[in-house]
Every structure is written in C-alpha cells, then in structure tokens.
Amino acid sequence: MKAVTWQGVHDMRVTEVPDPVLQEPTDAIIKITSTGLCGSDLHLYETLAPFMEAGDVVGHEPMGIVEEVGPAVTSLRPGDRVVVPFNVSCGSCWMCERQLYSQCETTQNHEHGTGASFFGYSKLYGQVPGGQAEYLRVPFADFLPVKVPHEHADDRFLFLSDVLPTAWQGVQYADVPDGGTLLVLGAGPIGDMAARMGVRQGYRVISVDRVPERLARVEAFGAETVHLDEAEQAGGVGDAVRDLTGGRGPDSVIDAVGMEAHGSPGASLVQKVTGMLPDAVAEPMIKKAGIDRLAALHSAVDAVRRGGTISISGVYGGAADPMPMMQLFDKQVQVRMGQANVRRWTDELLAMLVEDDPFGVDAFATHHLRLDEAPNAYEHFQKKEEGMVKVVFQP
Incomplete structure (x- = not known):
C-alpha cells in the first residue's frame, strides 16, 4: 500500500509499505477514506x-471503512464506518477506567517514560504505524474506533480523531466562568476550533495569531482578534489583552501553540541543532533539557488575570524548560494540561455532529489533497503558506 513515511528531517515521502495484517484477535483493519495532517x-x-x-x-x-476484524471482535463488522482516535488505549486498564485514555497502562512506553502510544508518532510513543496511508491496523477494536453514520461527507466526523476532542478538552480545562473571557493563543486547527467552541459556549473569546487568514476564520465565527506582530510592537500580548479587558486580563487562557511558538529564537536554534545531532546524542538531550520555544506559554502566564486558569493544549517536548514559577505562584494561577483523552469526549461530540454542525466542521478543512501530495503539504503547512490551516488527505 501507499503511505506517508518519514525519511529524515524535512523529508516526508509517499512510499510503498507492506499492507497491515491482523496481529491480535482484537484487531481490525481499516481502509482509510480520509486522514488529517496535524x-x-x-x-x-x-x-x-x-x-x-x-x-x-x-x-x-x-x-x-472496516475491512477485516479479528475473531474476538464483536462490536464491529466489515463495512462499518469508523473514526480512529489518536490515543492507542485499551479501555479497560486502571487509567482507562478513569477516562485517562492518554495514560493507558496497557500501551504506556516505559522505556521512554511516556504515556499511551499514539498512531504514527515516533519511538517516544510506541512507533505504531500511522494513518496517513491506504490501510491501518487498529488494536482494541471493540473499544477504540468510534462508529459513525454513513450519512454526511467524511469531514463531518473526521475531526473526532483529534481536533474536536483536543479543543474540547482544552476548553473544559480552561474552566471559564459563565460569561467570562477566554484568550486563545494560536489560530491553527486546535486554537481555531477552541475559539469556535468558546463562542458557542457563550464566552467572550479573544484569539491571537500572526497569520491574517487564520484570524479571519475565527473572527467570522464570532471571536475578537489580536494580530501578534502588532501586539508585540505595542508592548506585548499581555498588555494588548489587558487593554481589552479593563486592565485585568482574561479569566482563562488556552495555549494552543506549544513548542512551535514564534518569538523564541534561542530555543528555535537549539531545536534545529538538536535535530541534526546523531540520535544517540540527541535523544537523551531532548529527554533532559529544555528545548521548547516558550513564547506562547510565557504570554499566557503574563496575560491571564490573577486567580485565572491556563489550559495547555499545545505540545511541549522539553523535560527541563524554564518556567516563570514566581509569577505563576504570585498570580495564583491554575494550570491544566495534557494530551487529549480522546475517547472520553467522542460520544458527547458525536451526538452534536449527528444532529447539526455547531462548530463548522463541514467547511473546516482548507485543503483536500491526494496522499501523494503530502510531502509538499508538510512544507507549506509548516511555513503557514497558501492559506493552509487544516489539510485532509484522501488516499
């Protein structure tokens, strides 16, 4: 089958790889109809x-579409239409029983000290073959896949795999008071969706980004916008947002940016240098050092009102990043974070999508591309070119 494979730094290729096969009686094989670029x-x-x-x-x-199921699978059959969450979670361990699916004890990666495995996401998270391919092996098929109706195009349900539950968890963790103000840093796919959800919840939402097309998308959905470059020229995001909130700051902030933040040139250089080192040297460095670009997180700490909440959805990878602990403590800030526990939220979100399209998912993707266009899509998406916010590949 064809699949998008990593071949080196900035080197994604579509290559021929072996078709997946059932390895456990609880597996299923899925024929991919749509798959996102995150x-x-x-x-x-x-x-x-x-x-x-x-x-x-x-x-x-x-x-x-389900192509084949193992002999122990009872809830799926060939022909069923499913979405596959990115967490590989069993549904029955101690963590899963508490709906902490991103911490599944069955698929934790003890060698690297990380939580549940993910599809398509490096040795740190299990090295499980991913879904930018024509077929996918899905473990725990009686629990993990989300069965969806055959009505509607794929985009109505595709984002249950990651974008919708990640944004929804980010908003829940932000703990915005009724009628409160939510600041969303970043208007990429997660920040965009979190802003839409905040507006729908009745919050005043302020979105910050530096890409005009992204700001236009959230503004069209009802959010106020702040252009990052203009804010920085006028004294910073914190000052800009305080000016909009009576000098106090927002009740809650979602950092939907993470380690890819602009405005951190030193950390950016460290990331690039680390990526070029031999793996034997780079792996322990990443595990023990602070390599993240923290501009967005520092902006969140500065901007949030005293006694407010910061919700971190953006991914960070450095083990020893410097944090402004004095400011966090002095402002009595609450911080919640973590990979989305996807399966915790899917049933609730699916019920909304079957009835309506409250978050505009039908038109959320900016690009629908063939799988063999993936290498160029990665390059343009990283550079935020061609108006790319969300890419969907269709094998």
Missing part, C-alpha cells in the same frame, strides 16, 4: 526527528 506532525518533521526512523508511517487522524 500540527503535531510538524514536531516529527523537525524537532523530534531523533526519535524517528526512516520508513516510519506517520499520521494520527484517520477514518475509514
């Missing part, structure tokens, strides 16, 4: 390269 995939493109191996199949936002 901002987290860009971390593999450059920053987390030391944990990748040439030929790794990437992608963690797939959906499709």
Whole structure:
C-alpha cells in the first residue's frame, strides 16, 4: 500500500509499505477514506526527528471503512464506518477506567517514560504505524474506533480523531466562568476550533495569531482578534489583552501553540541543532533539557488575570524548560494540561455532529489533497503558506 513515511528531517515521502495484517484477535483493519495532517506532525518533521526512523508511517487522524476484524471482535463488522482516535488505549486498564485514555497502562512506553502510544508518532510513543496511508491496523477494536453514520461527507466526523476532542478538552480545562473571557493563543486547527467552541459556549473569546487568514476564520465565527506582530510592537500580548479587558486580563487562557511558538529564537536554534545531532546524542538531550520555544506559554502566564486558569493544549517536548514559577505562584494561577483523552469526549461530540454542525466542521478543512501530495503539504503547512490551516488527505 501507499503511505506517508518519514525519511529524515524535512523529508516526508509517499512510499510503498507492506499492507497491515491482523496481529491480535482484537484487531481490525481499516481502509482509510480520509486522514488529517496535524500540527503535531510538524514536531516529527523537525524537532523530534531523533526519535524517528526512516520508513516510519506517520499520521494520527484517520477514518475509514472496516475491512477485516479479528475473531474476538464483536462490536464491529466489515463495512462499518469508523473514526480512529489518536490515543492507542485499551479501555479497560486502571487509567482507562478513569477516562485517562492518554495514560493507558496497557500501551504506556516505559522505556521512554511516556504515556499511551499514539498512531504514527515516533519511538517516544510506541512507533505504531500511522494513518496517513491506504490501510491501518487498529488494536482494541471493540473499544477504540468510534462508529459513525454513513450519512454526511467524511469531514463531518473526521475531526473526532483529534481536533474536536483536543479543543474540547482544552476548553473544559480552561474552566471559564459563565460569561467570562477566554484568550486563545494560536489560530491553527486546535486554537481555531477552541475559539469556535468558546463562542458557542457563550464566552467572550479573544484569539491571537500572526497569520491574517487564520484570524479571519475565527473572527467570522464570532471571536475578537489580536494580530501578534502588532501586539508585540505595542508592548506585548499581555498588555494588548489587558487593554481589552479593563486592565485585568482574561479569566482563562488556552495555549494552543506549544513548542512551535514564534518569538523564541534561542530555543528555535537549539531545536534545529538538536535535530541534526546523531540520535544517540540527541535523544537523551531532548529527554533532559529544555528545548521548547516558550513564547506562547510565557504570554499566557503574563496575560491571564490573577486567580485565572491556563489550559495547555499545545505540545511541549522539553523535560527541563524554564518556567516563570514566581509569577505563576504570585498570580495564583491554575494550570491544566495534557494530551487529549480522546475517547472520553467522542460520544458527547458525536451526538452534536449527528444532529447539526455547531462548530463548522463541514467547511473546516482548507485543503483536500491526494496522499501523494503530502510531502509538499508538510512544507507549506509548516511555513503557514497558501492559506493552509487544516489539510485532509484522501488516499
């Protein structure tokens, strides 16, 4: 089959790889009909390269049609239409019973000290073949896949794999008071969706980004916008947002940017240098050092009102990043973060999507491309070119 494979830093290729086969009686094989390109995939493109191996199949936002099921699978059958969450979670361990699916004890990666495995996401998270491919093996098929109706185009349900539950968890963790103000840093796919959800919840939403097309998208959905470059020229994001909130700051902030933040030239250089080092040197460096670009997180700490909440959805990879602990403590800020526990939120979100399209998912993707267009798409997406906010590949 054809699949998008990592071959080196900034080197994604569509290659022929073996078709997946059933390995456990609880597996299913899915024929992919749509699969997303995520901002987290860009971390593999450059920053987390030391944990990748040439030929790794990437992608963690797939959906499709069940092709085959193992003999122990009772809830799925060939022909069913499913979305596959990016967490590989069993549904029955101690963590899963508490709906902490991103911490599944069955698929935790003890060698690297990380949580549940992900599809298509490096040795750090299990090196499980991903979903930017024609077919995908899905473990725990009686629990993990989300069965969806055959009505509507793929885009109505595809984003249950990651974007919708990640943004929804970010908003829940932000704990915005009724009628409160939510600041969303970043208007990429997660920040865009979180802003839409905040507006729908009745919050005043302020979105910050530096790409005009992205700001226009959230503004059209009801959010106020702040252009990052203009804010920085006028004294910073914190000052700009305080001017809009009576000098106090927003009740809650979502950092939907993470380690890819602009405005951190020193950390950016460290990331690039680390990515070029031999894996044996780079792996322990990433595990023990602070390599993240923290401009967005520092802006969140500065901007949030005293006694407010910061919700971190953007991915960070450095183990020893410097944090403004004095400011966090002095402002009595609450911080919640973590990979989305996707399966915790899917049933609730699916019920909304079956009835309506409250978050504009039908028109959320900016580009629908063939799988063989993936290498160029990665390059343009990283550079925020051609108006790319969300890319969907269709094998």
